[in-house]
Amino acid sequence: MTALSDHPATLYEPLEHGKVRCTACARYCVIPSGSHGFCFVRKNVGGRLVLLTYGIASAVQVDPVEKKPLSHFHPGSRVLSIGTVGCNWRCQYCQNADISQEREITGRALSPQTAVRWAKRYGCQGVTFTYNEPTIFAEYALDVMREARAAGLFANFVTNGYMTPEAVAAIGPHLDAVSVDFKGSGEAGFLRKYVTAKGPEPIFATAAGLRTRGVHVEITDLIVPDVGDSETATRTLARRIVEDLGPETPFHLLRFHPDYKMMDLPETPISTLERLHGVAKGEGLDYVYLGNVWGHPLEHTYCPKCGALAVERYGFTIASWNLDAKNRCRRCGHTIPILGSLPQDYRPAFATPIA
Ligand code: SF4
Incomplete structure (x- = not known):
């Protein structure tokens, strides 16, 4: 097409x-x-x-916003997720390699107007660009974002953050939230060897540049066992997040599953994730989460002041909400920095492919 x-x-x-x-x-x-x-x-x-991929979507799906992952942004909302083919990185463990490493322009026609119409039809509150790196199709994403905002929807990027200042300036004013995914904790050797990127500085600049423009920023780091699970790298990344973005920035440590060219490694041990969680907390981050570990207590939000369970999660579902109408801890009154609140009529959303 x-x-x-x-x-x-x-x-x-x-x-x-x-x-x-x-x-x-x-x-x-x-x-x-x-x-x-x-x-x-x-x-x-x-x-x-x-x-070449303007208006050609390789995947379109309705997702809970928690799947991006965004844990402090309009909890319980649904997003229309859109991806195309191609990528500016070559992650050896990419979970979407069938589209991100595809060199033929394939997919179905999806104009910006149709994307927003579908988002409304499927009860979404926003659109998210994900599955492959949205920076490479910025002009298409920008047109969808303009339509989305005019229709009262928010817009998010799930990105590796390897943008230019020019891209940040163009995209930032139209974005509401971003999940910036550091690979290998942004350690330069890992980036060169496993994703073919030179180093992390453009990623830090993107996160800070978007934050300065008022975009809600959450950081993720997929922990690859043996080759990308260094305490030093996690400590360095956590410290930099605190310095550049602030201690209230949500930080997600995600469990690796074997995929694409890295099928010979095991899943990340839970004990490794828990250890790195302690490292990140030790650097002063208030909200550190484990991801891809359904049912683990570190999926939840705890009040950093009194330790009370503030938001209980099971995977991408919110199991209990223990904040008042102003997102304050019900036990001590501390404000938890979450944009939006859980809808009164919240019903869990499940990932649903629609094209
Ligand atoms: S600089 Fe442009 S053409 Fe080159 S990989 Fe990045 S987005 Fe693609």
């Missing part, structure tokens, strides 16, 4: 001899005429950059 593709990109600059420099992600690909960038979806056509 190609009806909406070949859309002009805006995040680029022309160079001499018909080349262009893409300014969407921190790779800053210099692309000769007739060639693609590293992500395969941005192409130089006669000295102009075009986005």
